Structures are given as structure tokens and as C-alpha cells.
Amino acid sequence: MRRIKVLLGLMLVLVAGLATAGYVLANPSAGFSEVNSDVFDDWGVCRTSACGEDGFYQICETTFRPVIAFESLGKNADLAYSLGEQIAEEYPDQLQRAKQVFYFVRNGVTYTPDIDQFEYEEFAQNADELATAIIQKGLGHGDCEDSTVLLAVMYKGAGYRSAIVVGSGHTAVLVYLPDYNKATAFFELEGEPGWIWAEATGKNNPLGWVPKEFIGVKLAAYEIKAETVDTVKPSAVPSTAITTTGQTTSSQPFPFFSVILLFWFLPLFRRRRRVQ
Numbered sequence: 001m002r003r004i005k006v007l008l009g010l011m012l013v014l015v016a017g018l019a020t021a022g023y024v025l026a027n028p029s030a031g032f033s034e035v036n037s038d039v040f041d042d043w044g045v046c047r048t049s050a051c052g053e054d055g056f057y058q059i060c061e062t063t064f065r066p067v068i069a070f071e072s073l074g075k076n077a078d079l080a081y082s083l084g085e086q087i088a089e090e091y092p093d094q095l096q097r098a099k100q101v102f103y104f105v106r107n108g109v110t111y112t113p114d115i116d117q118f119e120y121e122e123f124a125q126n127a128d129e130l131a132t133a134i135i136q137k138g139l140g141h142g143d144c145e146d147s148t149v150l151l152a153v154m155y156k157g158a159g160y161r162s163a164i165v166v167g168s169g170h171t172a173v174l175v176y177l178p179d180y181n182k183a184t185a186f187f188e189l190e191g192e193p194g195w196i197w198a199e200a201t202g203k204n205n206p207l208g209w210v211p212k213e214f215i216g217v218k219l220a221a222y223e224i225k226a227e228t229v230d231t232v233k234p235s236a237v238p239s240t241a242i243t244t245t246g247q248t249t250s251s252q253p254f255p256f257f258s259v260i261l262l263f264w265f266l267p268l269f270r271r272r273r274r275v276q
Contacts, residue, residue, distance in 0.1 A: 039123065043071055043229045047124050050145070054231040056124040057145070057166070065234035066164045066222055068145075072127035072153045074226030079135070080127035080150055084157020098177055098196075101158050102207045105151045106200040108134040112141035127153035144171050147200045152224045155198075163189060163223040165197075165241050167214050173198040174221060174241060183208025185215050185243040189223065193244055215243050 031042035038048045045067055050057035056068040072080045084101060091097035109130065114123040125142055127150040133140035142150075148164055151173045155162035161176035174187055178194030187195040197210040220238040 039120065041071075041126075044231045045071070045229065048120050048122050050122070050124070053233040057171075058231075058234050059166075060233055063234050063236060063238050064166060064220060064222065065236075066149065066152075066224070067227075067229055067231070068124055068126050069149050069152055069164065069224050070227045070229050072149075073156060073224070074228075076229070077157070077226075078128045080131040080153045081157035083131055083135075084154035084159075087154070088158040095177065095180055097158055098155075098160065098175060098180070099207050101154050101160075102151065102198055102200060104134075105147055105154065106203065106205060109140045109142050109147050109150070109200065111143060111147075111201050114143055117141050124149070144201050148173050151198055151200050156224060161223065163195070163221045163239070163241070165219050165221040167217070167219045170211070170214070173200070180208060182206070184210040187241050188244050189221055189241050190239045195241065210243070218242050 032047070033040050038046050040046050040054070044054060045056055046052070046054045047056055047068075049055045050064075051059045053060070056066070058065040058067050070076065072078060083104070087100050087104065088097055091100050114120055117123070125146045130140045130142055130146050130150045131154075140146075140150075148171045152162045152164050155173065155175050163174040165172055165174050174189060174195040175198050176189075176194055177196045180196050183196050185197065186193065187197060189195045196208050197214070198207055199205045199209055199211065219241045221241040222238060
């Protein structure tokens with residue numbers, strides 16, 4: 001109950017701040033169209049598939065690019081990014097601020113399979129759409145990629161580096177917090193230590209808790225920055241994220257195709273919760 005009151009109080013502060021700043025609680029991707037049973041937004045991004053050059057994660061044979069995140073960054077920055085900025089103003093301490101961003105998404109989004117909400121097996125929401133639902137209704141609904149994209153964008157707004165990571169049947173966020181020491185495991189991204197796993201799909205998950213199946217294995221990651229929303233095949237090889245073991249990371253090529261097989265041809269985007 002206390003956490004709910006804290007979340008509601010934070011929402012009221014954020015809404016007041018956004019109103020003062022002149023932001024409008026709007027859905028920037030209202031123009032959806034259906035083509036051959038797939039749904040596309042007004043950027044031309046397919047919301048019902050992660051694969052291909054127009055998929056929301058642009059997963060191809062050797063790489064991926066979470067293009068849906070760029071609908072809420074740079075010149076497209078709107079509510080989700082602004083929420084991160086507002087939290088940064090309220091919490092100047094870096095570690096406390098990181099937790100508050102995490103709690104906002106973890107407590108504000110109820111895990112809901114896409115088929116139950118949209119009647120599609122897969123339907124990705126962008127960060128502003130989910131943020132709008134939280135602010136207007138007090139609660140948003142979504143699955144793993146929805147919480148992940150919102151969290152990654154809000155962390156950028158709050159002044160952090162963030163990355164989206166994909167593994168077998170799952171996606172989550174890495175946030176750069178080199179001074180955070182309460183994580184289950186610590187990650188290196190392309191050999192750079194200090195990255196913390198942010199798993200917002202379980203209501204009891206603390207910041208830094210990592211599902212055991214993602215400890216000690218190579219994962220594909222993409223650091224989020226303001227980029228254009230291009231529906232073209234990504235060319236860059238994905239970054240490698242792996243938990244820090246004190247040993248040198250293997251230099252063998254990243255087995256991205258095997259991740260695709262596991263990630264997209266098994267049940268998609270499972271909720272991850274800490275065992276109590």
C-alpha cells in the first residue's frame with residue numbers, strides 16, 4: 001500500500017510539472033494501419049512483429065536495432081523522456097534517482113500479454129503510449145518489450161546511459177550505474193563494466209536483480225541514443241553484454257543467429273520475477 005501511495009504521489013508531482021512545462025499528454029502514434037494482418041504506425045514501424053527492417057526491434061540474421069525506442073528520443077522526445085527529466089529534478093542523488101525511474105515503470109505497468117490487450121500475439125507499444133496510459137489512468141498494461149522501451153527512454157531523460165538487451169525469449173534494460181553495489185550480477189557492455197540489469201516486469205523485483213539464465217552468457221545489446229526512425233536493415237553488429245566474472249571475455253564471434261532462433265521461435269517475452 002505504501003508503494004502505491006508513493007507511486008500515486010509521484011504521478012501527481014509529474015503531472016503538475018508537465019502541465020507547468022506545457023507538455024501535452026498525447027499519443028504521438030495514433031495513426032495505425034493494417035497491412036496483410038500486420039499493424040504499422042505512422043513512422044512505418046510494424047508493431048506486430050519484431051523481425052525485419054520494419055519490425056519494432058529490426059531483428060535480422062546477425063543483428064538488431066530497437067527502432068521503436070527512437071520514436072520517443074531526440075526530436076521525437078515527448079512524455080516518457082519528460083517523465084525522466086522530472087524525476088531527475090525531484091531526485092538529484094544519482095542512485096536514488098535510478099531507483100525511482102525503475103519503480104515508476106515496475107509499479108506503474110501491469111504485465112499483460114498482448115493477446116489479452118490487443119488481440120494480437122505480438123503488439124509493441126512505444127514509450128510515450130505506455131507513459132500516457134500510466135499518467136491518465138494510473139496504471140499501464142504491457143509485456144516485456146513495452147516496459148523495456150519505456151524504462152530505457154525514461155533513463156535517458158533522467159540523464160543515464162541505457163541499453164536494450166535481448167536473450168532467449170526475453171528483453172530487458174541495462175543502465176550504466178558503476179557505483180551501484182546491490183545488484184545480483186554486474187555486466188560489461190563491450191568490455192566496459194558498470195552496467196546494471198533493470199528487470200521491471202515483476203512487482204517484487206529490485207533494481208539489479210538478474211534472472212539466473214542470463215548470468216554468465218553472452219547477450220546482444222544496443223545502447224540507446226537519439227537516432228532517426230529508419231525502417232532499413234541495420235548494419236552494425238550488436239554489442240555484447242556479459243556478467244563480470246573477473247576473467248577475460250571470450251573473443252569468439254557473438255552467436256546472434258542462435259539467439260534469434262531461441263528468442264523468436266519459442267514463446268515470446270516471458271515475464272521474469274524473483275523467486276520469493
